[in-house]
Amino acid sequence: MASDEDDQRVPLKEQLRLFRRLAVPYFEQAEGAKLQFALLLLLVLIDAGVSVVFSYVGRDFYSALSAKDQALFIEKTANFAVGLAVATPLTVLFRFQRSRLALNWRAWMTTELARQYCTDQTFYQIELDPRVDNPDQRLTEDIKAFTAVSLDFGIDLMTSVIDLVSFSGILYSIYPELFYVIFAYATFGTLTTLQLGKTLVGQNAQVLLREANLRYSLVRLRENAESIAFYGGEAQEAREVRDRLEGAVEGRRAVLGTQRNLEFFTTAYRYAIQILPVLVVSPLYFAGTIELGVITQSSGAFNSILDDLSLIVNEFEGISRFSAGLRRLTAFGDSAAPSTPPVPAPPSPSPLPFRALAIDDLSLLTPDGSRLLFANVSLTVRCGEHLLVTGQSGAGKSSMLRAIAGLWTRGSGIVTRPLTADTMFLPQRPYCALGSLRQQLVYPRPLEEWSGAEWTGTDDALLRALGEVQLTRLASEGTAGLDAVRDWADELSLGEQQRLSIARVLLRKPRLAILDEATSALDLENEALLYNALGQLEGLTYLSVGHRPSLLNFHASRLRLYGVERTPCYAVETIG
Numbered sequence: 112m113a114s115d116e117d118d119q120r121v122p123l124k125e126q127l128r129l130f131r132r133l134a135v136p137y138f139e140q141a142e143g144a145k146l147q148f149a150l151l152l153l154l155v156l157i158d159a160g161v162s163v164v165f166s167y168v169g170r171d172f173y174s175a176l177s178a179k180d181q182a183l184f185i186e187k188t189a190n191f192a193v194g195l196a197v198a199t200p201l202t203v204l205f206r207f208q209r210s211r212l213a214l215n216w217r218a219w220m221t222t223e224l225a226r227q228y229c230t231d232q233t234f235y236q237i238e239l240d241p242r243v244d245n246p247d248q249r250l251t252e253d254i255k256a257f258t259a260v261s262l263d264f265g266i267d268l269m270t271s272v273i274d275l276v277s278f279s280g281i282l283y284s285i286y287p288e289l290f291y292v293i294f295a296y297a298t299f300g301t302l303t304t305l306q307l308g309k310t311l312v313g314q315n316a317q318v319l320l321r322e323a324n325l326r327y328s329l330v331r332l333r334e335n336a337e338s339i340a341f342y343g344g345e346a347q348e349a350r351e352v353r354d355r356l357e358g359a360v361e362g363r364r365a366v367l368g369t370q371r372n373l374e375f376f377t378t379a380y381r382y383a384i385q386i387l388p389v390l391v392v393s394p395l396y397f398a399g400t401i402e403l404g405v406i407t408q409s410s411g412a413f414n415s416i417l418d419d420l421s422l423i424v425n426e427f428e429g430i431s432r433f434s435a436g437l438r439r440l441t442a443f444g445d446s447a448a449p450s451t452p453p454v455p456a457p458p459s460p461s462p463l464p465f466r467a468l469a470i471d472d473l474s475l476l477t478p479d480g481s482r483l484l485f486a487n488v489s490l491t492v493r494c495g496e497h498l499l500v501t502g503q504s505g506a507g508k509s510s511m512l513r514a515i516a517g518l519w520t521r522g523s524g525i526v527t528r529p530l531t532a533d534t535m536f537l538p539q540r541p542y543c544a545l546g547s548l549r550q551q552l553v554y555p556r557p558l559e560e561w562s563g564a565e566w567t568g569t570d571d572a573l574l575r576a577l578g579e580v581q582l583t584r585l586a587s588e589g590t591a592g593l594d595a596v597r598d599w600a601d602e603l604s605l606g607e608q609q610r611l612s613i614a615r616v617l618l619r620k621p622r623l624a625i626l627d628e629a630t631s632a633l634d635l636e637n638e639a640l641l642y643n644a645l646g647q648l649e650g651l652t653y654l655s656v657g658h659r660p661s662l663l664n665f666h667a668s669r670l671r672l673y674g675v676e677r678t679p680c681y682a683v684e685t686i687g
């Protein structure tokens with residue numbers, strides 16, 4: 112969780128650049144996107160044409176009324192009805208196409224960013240990146256707002272330009288002075304709005320962040336419900352939720368205050384429009400130079416043009432929210448985009464002929480670079496040998512595994528290990544995926560990838576592995592067998608989850624298994640059972656991190672980490 116309190120005011124040019132970076136790829140890469148966009152443009156043009164035609168139809172209608180000519184009035188009413196019949200489907204289609212394109216665009220962008228997010232452990236690296244908070248919100252709310260507002264605003268802008276050109280002609284032909292008044296009025300309105308509302312962008316960004324933080328605290332409460340209930344931590348949790356809620360409400364209040372001030376102005380600005388054009392042209396009407404229909408037409412044209420010129424006044428609130436979201440999305444995109452690893456070179460996994468793992472002169476820093484965890488560690492583990500890593504709490508044991516996995520890359524040195532497909536990491540906290548028991552066992556490979564050709568009798572192998580870790584009962588409870596779907600993370604004890612993780616290793620048969628306190632929740636008997644099962648896997652090398660002396664029985668050598676205060680900061684010894 113980061114707190115992003117930085118200044119949100121970004122120059123317009125920079126905003127346009129960010130916008131282009133986010134928007135253009137969809138129209139360049141997605142199939143049919145250009146066509147959909149072209150169709151929308153066509154409908155925008157038609158819709159603008161419909162408005163102009165209606166301005167004339169309306170003018171004739173009112174002129175016939177004021178002339179008290181009943182036959183003409185009926186004729187103009189009929190014209191109006193025909194116009195309505197043609198314009199209605201066109202306007203509806205235009206709106207539908209706009210929403211459809213927004214949805215397609217959103218789906219494409221979300222898929223694209225979610226793909227990047229789930230590739231190359233980006234979801235993990237993002238957690239280490241202080242610039243990016245609440246990625247879930249960015250992938251959902253921010254993209255939705257970005258695509259919808261971009262289209263709405265882009266189309267409004269386009270319609271405004273078209274309207275401006277067509278209605279300016281009408282207005283100028285009626286009364287040039289009206290034309291000058293409108294420009295002066297719109298310029299005054301826009302400048303005043305910009306001045307009154309300039310703090311809204313930053314305030315909206317704060318609200319987005321605080322609401323996401325509130326949601327995050329509720330999700331954490333749900334995920335850790337049992338631990339919190341055992342601790343009796345509800346008062347502390349309630350305070351946290353309340354504080355975050357207050358933060359979000361306070362942010363909204365600030366937005367409301369600015370909006371109120373802005374609306375004092377914009378509301379008066381819009382009310383005045385109702386009579387302003389009539390006031391300007393009324394002398395012509397009283398002099399008998401123009402008819403009533405011309406007044407209503409000029410009033411309509413005036414309103415249209417003013418709407419066009421006042422786009423910023425009318426949409427300021429939306430634009431400011433959009434602009435806040437724009438920055439959040441680009442920061443997320445930057446962090447999720449595949450990047451070159453930081454120098455010095457990170458550990459480089461590659462296959463080895465006789466060695467399962469080689470570490471050469473490895474020095475590692477924490478991800479923020481603030482602390483050196485260990486320096487110049489070198490060692491080799493031969494195929495089929497097993498290494499135990501020990502050291503005081505915080506000495507950097509798990510961090511060494513992170514470096515071997517390539518998750519932490521700040522530092523120097525070379526790590527050589529089998530390819531990822533031949534290496535399995537069992538983290539300190541076991542992970543249960545969503546889905547069936549079968550999916551738990553084959554994790555992390557998707558079910559479809561387990562073809563019958565790879566191992567004979569798929570279900571037999573799964574049940575055998577369950578038996579080896581003493582979990583056969585999971586498949587025999589109920590009638591669903593291996594297809595049973597339960598909330599495994601919630602229902603299985605920690606020890607059972609650890610046994611399930613070992614079953615995954617037995618099934619997958621990697622060349623290298625890295626076990627981070629993978630049996631810490633088990634009794635000694637079960638621990639021995641699991642390590643013996645691992646020891647019987649042909650060609651397997653494992654490396655364990657753990658504190659228990661009993662682990663010495665299952666390893667040939669030991670790496671001790673002492674911390675950087677001591678030189679050398681490590682020792683490798685054979686276990687006698």
Ligand SMILES: Nc1ncnc2c1ncn2[C@@H]1O[C@H](COP(=O)(O)OP(=O)(O)OP(=O)(O)O)[C@@H](O)[C@H]1O
Binds near residue numbers: 477504505
């Ligand atoms: N994301 C992080 N950013 C900065 N420092 C971190 C981060 N994660 C862990 N550390 C720090 O790195 C140090 C080493 O952590 P590590 O998890 O490797 O310790 P360990 O030896 O495995 O400890 P234990 O036996 O308690 O599990 C710790 O001091 C920890 O606070």
